[in-house]
Amino acid sequence: MEAFARFAHDIYALDAGYVRPLLAAIHLIVEGERVAIVDTGAKGSLAPTLAALAKLGLSAESVDYVVLTHIHLDHAGGAGSMMRAFPHARLLVHPRGVAHMVAPARLIEGVTAVYGAAEVERLYGQILPVDAARIIPATHELSVDLAGRRLLCLDTPGHARHHIALFDERSRSVFTGDIFGMAYRELDTDGRQFLFPTTSPVQFDPVAMHASIDRVLALQPEFAYLTHYSQLPDLPTQAVHLRRLIDAHVATALRAERAGKTGEARHAQIRADLTAMLLDEVQRFGCRLTTDRLLDIFATDLELNARGLAVWLDSRSV
Numbered sequence: 001m002e003a004f005a006r007f008a009h010d011i012y013a014l015d016a017g018y019v020r021p022l023l024a025a026i027h028l029i030v031e032g033e034r035v036a037i038v039d040t041g042a043k044g045s046l047a048p049t050l051a052a053l054a055k056l057g058l059s060a061e062s063v064d065y066v067v068l069t070h071i072h073l074d075h076a077g078g079a080g081s082m083m084r085a086f087p088h089a090r091l092l093v094h095p096r097g098v099a100h101m102v103a104p105a106r107l108i109e110g111v112t113a114v115y116g117a118a119e120v121e122r123l124y125g126q127i128l129p130v131d132a133a134r135i136i137p138a139t140h141e142l143s144v145d146l147a148g149r150r151l152l153c154l155d156t157p158g159h160a161r162h163h164i165a166l167f168d169e170r171s172r173s174v175f176t177g178d179i180f181g182m183a184y185r186e187l188d189t190d191g192r193q194f195l196f197p198t199t200s201p202v203q204f205d206p207v208a209m210h211a212s213i214d215r216v217l218a219l220q221p222e223f224a225y226l227t228h229y230s231q232l233p234d235l236p237t238q239a240v241h242l243r244r245l246i247d248a249h250v251a252t253a254l255r256a257e258r259a260g261k262t263g264e265a266r267h268a269q270i271r272a273d274l275t276a277m278l279l280d281e282v283q284r285f286g287c288r289l290t291t292d293r294l295l296d297i298f299a300t301d302l303e304l305n306a307r308g309l310a311v312w313l314d315s316r317s318v
Helices: 047-053 079-085 095-102 105-115 117-124 206-220 236-260 263-285 293-316
Strands: 004-007 012-013 024-031 033-040 065-069 090-093 133-137 145-148 149-155 164-168 173-177 224-228 228-233
Touching: 004 228, 012 047, 024 047, 024 149, 024 224, 033 145, 047 079, 065 079, 065 145, 079 090, 090 095, 090 164, 095 133, 105 117, 117 224, 149 206, 164 206, 164 293, 206 236, 206 293, 224 236
Parallel strands: 033 065, 065 090, 090 133, 173 224
Antiparallel strands: 004 012, 012 024, 024 033, 145 149, 149 164, 164 173, 224 228
16 A cells, blocks of 8 residues: 555545554545545654645645544644644544643643653654634534535544544545554555454453444445554454454453453563464464564554553453
């Protein structure tokens, strides 16, 4: 897949430049001369977005909406910069995320607790606030109009309680953020995508995640557009696979709990079991990458998934 890709119904994906190529996508929905942007990437994402608009003969004044599927900074870190650059845009974000976009200090504190201050600066840079008057709380089934094209917001918790998906009626496609997993494009094999769930801290909820997948499938979308990374076809089949892996993640966490593991020992067992699961899934998928390359690609996500499962285990006893 190219760093700038065009799909049917004037949907475009551009590489946000986050960590490595084809990890985080910014999607543009274009209707006539009006634009909605779905997710914003993080540090340095404004320049390629402006370049993509210019390539399409559009400008910063063409953007009507910036939509955040959720406020994790790989999805929302560039929102403040984009809202300053796009004078007519309104920001759509889950009601739980509004206060964090207006005053991002707590959001920055939370991600710093996970990554550390130096890594947050490297990955995300300065997180700018957004004027509250320009924010639209994206409540469930709120619809907005993009030059006559209806975009429908869906409450989709499970990865985070502040997560939405966006359904585009014209293309019958849904922009799923992280609720429909991650497709690792380095593993594409024979036209197939390798899908893996994300159970990262701190709000993973498997019951809610299954319900959100149901909500997405109920609309019978033709495609999902994932932030990690872009177009995913054959959603009913993909959903069966994704559900199985969500349940396998949960089983891995519960196995560590039953073994009486706590603290770092529990984390180490969960991560080791997730790594074994990943390697088994990749082998069955038929990908030919080496084990060292796979573990390099998945290093951060295996760590985050293990941490998220530990938080979920602890939340069950509260």
